[in-house]
Amino acid sequence: MATTLTFIGTGSCTPPAGNDTACFLLNGHVLIDCGWCAALSMLPTGQDPTGLTDVLITHCHHDHYMGLASVLFYRRMQRARLGDESELRIFGPAEDIERVVELARAYLQVDRFSAVQTTPEVIPVTPGDNLRIGKLDVQTAPTRHPVQGLAYRFLDTDTGVAIGVSGDTAYLPELAEFFHGADLLVMEGSTGLKEPTPDSTAGHSSVRQSARIARDAGAALLALVHVGSGSRDELLPAARKVFPATSMPEPGETLTWE
Ligand SMILES: [Zn+2]
Ligand SMILES: [Zn+2]
Numbered sequence: 405m406a407t408t409l410t411f412i413g414t415g416s417c418t419p420p421a422g423n424d425t426a427c428f429l430l431n432g433h434v435l436i437d438c439g440w441c442a443a444l445s446m447l448p449t450g451q452d453p454t455g456l457t458d459v460l461i462t463h464c465h466h467d468h469y470m471g472l473a474s475v476l477f478y479r480r481m482q483r484a485r486l487g488d489e490s491e492l493r494i495f496g497p498a499e500d501i502e503r504v505v506e507l508a509r510a511y512l513q514v515d516r517f518s519a520v521q522t523t524p525e526v527i528p529v530t531p532g533d534n535l536r537i538g539k540l541d542v543q544t545a546p547t548r549h550p551v552q553g554l555a556y557r558f559l560d561t562d563t564g565v566a567i568g569v570s571g572d573t574a575y576l577p578e579l580a581e582f583f584h585g586a587d588l589l590v591m592e593g594s595t596g597l598k599e600p601t602p603d604s605t606a607g608h609s610s611v612r613q614s615a616r617i618a619r620d621a622g623a624a625l626l627a628l629v630h631v632g633s634g635s636r637d638e639l640l641p642a643a644r645k646v647f648p649a650t651s652m653p654e655p656g657e658t659l660t661w662e
Contacts, residue, residue, distance in 0.1 A: 407565040408432060409588065410658040412446050413439040416594055416632040417467045423655050425467040426629040428569065428590060430558060433457045434537060436569055438471030443478035445471075449656040454482035458537050461496035462571025463553035464504050469496075473508040480522045491524050495535065497552040498528035529554055545582040547573035549607035555579060557586065565661045568623070572630065574600060575613040580620035587661060589614075589623045596634030597642055608632075611639045615646035625659075626650045 408431055413424025424439035429446065433455050439445055443453040456479055461469055472494075479492060494505055505526050514521045529535065531546035531554055539561050547553035549572050558567045568583035570591040583589055594608035611628055618626035626647050631639060636652055643650040 405562050405662075407560040407563045407567070407661040408658055409567060409590075410449055410451055411627070411629070411653045411655055412442055412449060412451070414629040414631075414653055414655055416592075416630045424471070426590075426592070427468070427471070430540070430567070431538075431560070434540065435459045435475070436556065437462055437468040437571070438475055440467065440470050441474055442471040443475045445655065449658075453478045454486070456492060457490075458493045458495065460537075460542075460554075460556060461494070461501060461504070462556070462569065463497055463547070463549055463551050464500035465549075465551060465572065468571070469504050469508075472504065473511045476508060476522050476524065477512055477520055480520055484519065491522065493525045493527060493537075495527045495529050495537075497554055498530045499552040501528050502526050531555075543582070545579065547571055547579075547607075548576045549573055550605065553607075555582060557582060560661075563661055568621075570614070570617075572608060574604060574607045575602075575609050575616070577617075577620070580617050583617065583621040583623060586621060586623045588625045588627065588659060589618050589621065590627045590629060591617060592630035593628040593639065593643070594630055594632040596631060596639055598633070611643040611650075612646050615643040615650055618650070619647040623647075624649065628652045 410429040413427045415423040424445040427437040427439040535542040541559040543557040545555045556569045566586045568586040568589045591614035593611035595610045
């Protein structure tokens with residue numbers, strides 16, 4: 405009985421070689437965002453996309469959903485070999501998720517190629533909805549981003565471990581309350597050291613702004629991901645000045661709570 409979180413990708417919109425856009429695997433079978441190619445990006449981390457049961461999308465910008473078609477394809481091909489026809493469940497923002505899943509199926513040409521025929525169960529989520537995924541209690545909250553976004557708070561009811569994932573968002577003080585007392589926060593730092601003004605329309609945060617949320621939430625750990633500009637050597641000390649227990653994880657790192 406343990407809670408695990410594996411960083412599949414930790415990069416921003418156009419990740420460098422050896423990385424993918426921020427996406428994560430919870431307890432080995434729940435994928436949060438799909439990056440450019442989460443299925444293939446899982447393999448070097450020792451994780452197998454065949455075992456995925458659920459995918460949760462934070463928001464439907466390309467760098468977070470593009471990998472969905474290949475996740476569906478990989479899982480379908482592998483499961484067919486095992487004689488297992490169980491379908492994936494896909495949760496995401498109510499405004500976009502049904503269209504995006506239909507587009508992924510259209511891209512796979514499921515009507516033309518019966519071998520890739522797959523009809524995932526799609527669950528549109530409105531920020532504020534509560535979900536149950538196996539032993540996970542999942543709360544959701546709105547983010548501040550140009551498209552509808554979901555921040556997720558996961559409670560593993562077996563271990564009592566709470567993990568918050570912000571997705572892409574501008575600084576939103578309300579998230580500190582939503583994430584209160586979390587064992588881990590995974591938040592973005594797209595603008596590096598540059599502090600976007602409150603009226604910025606890009607909808608992203610600096611590393612210090614995310615560190616402020618972690619501090620105000622009383623979180624145990626902060627993992628900064630989706631960092632678009634600046635070097636680790638300048639960003640990490642700046643964030644740690646605000647919230648000392650900050651890391652910038654590499655893809656393949658796994659955190660485990662027993
Ligand atoms: Zn993004
Ligand atoms: Zn985005």
